[in-house]
Amino acid sequence: MPQTTNTILMIRPVHFRMNEQTAVNNYFQEDLDIKNAEINLKAQQEFDAFVDKLRAVGVTVIVENDKKELDTPDSIFPNNWVSFHENGDVALYPMFAENRRAERREDVLNRLEEAGFRIDNIIDYTSAENEGVFLEGTGSLLLDRINKKAYCALSARADEELFIEFCEDFDYAPIVFTAYQTVGDKRLPIYHTNVMMCLAEKFAVICLDSIDNKSERKQVMASLKADGKTIIAITEAQMHQFAGNMLQVQGQNNQRYLVMSQAAYDSLTAAQIAQIESFCPILSSSLETIETCGGGSARCMMAEVFLPRA
Template sequence: MKQTTNSILMIRPVAFRMNEQTAVNNYYQKVLDGLSPETVNAKAQQEFDAFVNKLRKVGVNVIVVEDTLEPNTPDSIFPNNWISFHENGDVVYYPMFAENRREERRDDILDVLEDEGFQINEGIMDYTAAEEDNVFLEGTGSLLLDRENGKAYCALSPRADEELMIEFCEDFEFTPVIFEAFQTVNGERKLIYHTNVMMCLGDTFAVICADCIDDKKERKMVLDSLRGDDKEIILITEEQVNNFAGNMLEVKGKNEKRFLVMSESAYKSLTKKQIAQLEAHVEIIHSSLDTIEACGGGSARCMMAEIFLPKA
């Protein structure tokens, strides 16, 4: 199985704002004082459009779907949490922690992808019934899939349930690599809400904040797993995680060229040595996502749902 794809789904926001329902355990969200909701959304749209243009310029196939005003979905810009697309034609729907994020699920997006020539299997793999039991697993925010090596990395949190994660791994034949990751919030260690905030998996490398894994045995287990698959480990600090340096995604552009996509704040937080380590594997693309990061508490990786579906 391929680890990286050339095709990405992105949702252009129409009513982006800080989501009060996700702020309870997403400690990266901030209130931007003095900005009207209209201004926040306009700034987010500008950042989104510039980001899409940079991806398309290097040959990434970006399929943009416009969000709708109804229902009210302030976080629709982060589709990777509710849906994933797989090489065998499967589509997966995931159970979401915030009630207003459940409204983001849209079957019409599958029609858009079929119109683009992608093949989708009959019947969606749907885990959303777990929401009735307050059990959640937020897509490739919670699950970092090493498709090539058949592993799924998951930092447990209120948005990533262990039993459901194991069920997913059984259904898709992944080996689970399960741990807990923490960040310091007002002097307290609190669980990081999504795995993809502190970790990124590329074809030949992994970016990870090992310091977020407080349990030494778990930390060793995760690093040993990555090394065992011959990935170069590039360590980042917790401060860099706060600048979304873990929230990156490797994609393919023209002629299968590999790119690592991140925000400008993530890029600026990296050291020269880290940039050199990454550039030994990929070319870096970075774009300003300041408004999206502040209000949404997510960054570049969260905005891209990878499409691995076969072409008809």
């Protein structure tokens, strides 16, 4: 069961802007004082440069364009609505923001089949939206595919019962906790697990300071250590620069890379960089506009394709 893949699905934006519907509980988003058309153009430039960097090291990137007629400002983050699994299963997820639900597109799945991948079964959790229950894909779920464990920081976008249901359906052992960030003078839940934690084959980058409950923090650390993973701890300030929002991918000759934004890279200490690079090279790209307006970074932009070949 591989932890990493060399095939990534990415959605090129056409209406990228700050999504007012997600800003209510995504405290990473900020308003840029420029017109939406200019924001979208900058986001497209960052997207294209990022795709070029991934392809240059041998990562297969399947780019699908967003559709103009859909008002989907966050379509650049496809990992929240879909996940693709080794056994041919595809999971579709319930989304907190109403204007994100139109991101789920059958034609995107068709495109993967046309590219030679096999989809045997679609497991659809989206009816949970009718009950106001959400679980936003691999934003909410961090999957340790080798050890069959799933990590989830509970929030308005990650429901515990639905998370347990996912784990039963896909045969993962659930590890549940809550992660917080300081907003003003309050500690509020972090909207997605994948901004405070990254799981790679042999290591994990994690903001332990965000897990306020000591027993939960110990449980997460014990689980990672039991699987032989090196823990690379980041600070809350580094997390706010998206240093938790990273993804390990495979390039040419099965070479692993840890992919992150330039802001994330710049926030790391020399010791942290050396620790990561003892496992694999780092690939970084500037995603400043996407991070500022979208409140998501490199990991959110990449939907990993683990599907079998047809």
